[in-house]
Amino acid sequence: MATKLSLTFRFPVEKSPKPRKSKPGVPQLNCCNGYGFSKNNSGFRGQLSMKVNAVQDEAIQSSNSETTFLSQTIPPSSSKLVLVVGATGGVGQLVVASLLNRNIKSRLLLRDPEKAISLFGNQDEEKLQVVKGDTRNPADLDPSIFEGVTHVICCTGTTAFPSKRWDGDNTPERVDWEGVRNLVSALPSSLKRVVLVSSVGVTKFNELPWSIMNLFGVLKYKKKGEDFLCESGLPFTIIRAGRLTDGPYTSYDLNTLLKATAGQRRAVVIGQGDNLVGEVSRLVVAEACIQAMDIEFTEGKIYEINSVEGEGPGTDPEKWEELFKTARA
Numbered sequence: 001m002a003t004k005l006s007l008t009f010r011f012p013v014e015k016s017p018k019p020r021k022s023k024p025g026v027p028q029l030n031c032c033n034g035y036g037f038s039k040n041n042s043g044f045r046g047q048l049s050m051k052v053n054a055v056q057d058e059a060i061q062s063s064n065s066e067t068t069f070l071s072q073t074i075p076p077s078s079s080k081l082v083l084v085v086g087a088t089g090g091v092g093q094l095v096v097a098s099l100l101n102r103n104i105k106s107r108l109l110l111r112d113p114e115k116a117i118s119l120f121g122n123q124d125e126e127k128l129q130v131v132k133g134d135t136r137n138p139a140d141l142d143p144s145i146f147e148g149v150t151h152v153i154c155c156t157g158t159t160a161f162p163s164k165r166w167d168g169d170n171t172p173e174r175v176d177w178e179g180v181r182n183l184v185s186a187l188p189s190s191l192k193r194v195v196l197v198s199s200v201g202v203t204k205f206n207e208l209p210w211s212i213m214n215l216f217g218v219l220k221y222k223k224k225g226e227d228f229l230c231e232s233g234l235p236f237t238i239i240r241a242g243r244l245t246d247g248p249y250t251s252y253d254l255n256t257l258l259k260a261t262a263g264q265r266r267a268v269v270i271g272q273g274d275n276l277v278g279e280v281s282r283l284v285v286a287e288a289c290i291q292a293m294d295i296e297f298t299e300g301k302i303y304e305i306n307s308v309e310g311e312g313p314g315t316d317p318e319k320w321e322e323l324f325k326t327a328r329a
Contacts, residue, residue: 267310
């Protein structure tokens with residue numbers, strides 16, 4: 001059930017960029033494998049008429065008058081085109097919702113494009129594009145997918161232990177290692193930043209308690225993916241998340257995503273050296289990815305992130321920059 005925000009993150013509102021003509025070969029939202037978010041797609045089952053702007057206009061305030069996700073304090077980022085990989089996962093959904101509400105143009109690489117319309121509603125192709133592809137299959141990663149992309153946020157992942165999510169060869173080896181390797185190998189050298197979501201404990205997968213989590217190789221394969229990105233020559237930032245908590249658990253549309261809450265776990269702890277042990281809100285991880293894209297000194301760095309009770313940085317770039325700057329091993 002959707003709940004009002006108590007987290008002091010606010011998504012900014014900025015003017016949409018002027019429409020521009022599509023370049024040949026660039027995958028567009030309303031011509032990708034039969035799926036699209038164009039306004040003419042009214043017959044699609046599950047179509048949502050609710051737009052991001054309707055949420056932006058809603059003045060949500062917490063009981064102590066703190067600001068919320070709907071801030072207008074972050075500078076325009078209309079020059080970006082962010083490719084989000086793993087956009088229908090828990091962290092990925094929140095990344096996309098935040099980018100949409102910031103009016104940052106996004107392109108989603110999805111195995112099942114149908115899922116995007118049910119989560120994010122009908123969006124203009126100048127704001128959101130969807131292409132069908134599977135990182136586990138190198139043949140799916142056509143160069144046209146990356147045309148015009150300035151930044152990449154990769155949130156792919158699967159469960160650490162065997163589950164239904166492993167059906168269809170969706171194991172840690174295939175997703176966290178082979179998928180990341182295939183993606184990184186296909187990315188153009190012109191990118192400004194690649195942000196990869198990984199996990200704490202990847203350097204200690206043979207030590208307790210991490211060896212328990214790594215019984216089926218998830219930490220080992222995440223580390224292999226990290227290493228491949230680090231050696232690729234691409235400008236990267238790696239965010240190693242603690243145990244993921246909070247929603248979205250049952251999110252079914254953009255409105256639900258924008259009202260997801262981290263409760264009192266708003267304060268952020270950032271470290272280096274794979275020494276943090278704890279939990280982190282998915283909302284915090286998503287925001288860390290978006291903030292890291294614009295902080296120059298985070299390039300080539302690996303950070304661990306947790307969240308604890310207390311007041312957090314929200315979407316304030318200066319506060320996030322200070323958190324990353326003071327991160328210590």
